[in-house]
Amino acid sequence: MEPVRTCVGCKQRATNLLRIVAISGNLTPDPQNRFAGRGARLHLSTSCLRLAIERKAFGRAFKSQVQFEVGAVSQYVEQAETMLANK
Secondary structure: OOOOEEOOOOOOEEOOOEEEEEEOOEEEEOOOOOOOOOEEEEOOOHHHHHHHHHOOHHHHHOOOOOOOEOHHHHHHHHHHHHHHHOO
């Protein structure tokens, strides 16, 4: 049985969430779940990403007060959302 995780943006439970890890203050997408350490989960949706940023959910998820750089995650989510829309 696959664990049910919660999106840090919309707080909805789902099994198909993108894992995000923090590496040196940068948020990095981890679609293969290979990076070590604490991870946060997010829907492949710019609206969920926006909600997570507005609520400072990444800081809580990673138990850190650091201001995270979200550029790589933002780009990944936008590309994935575009690919899903074109199917």
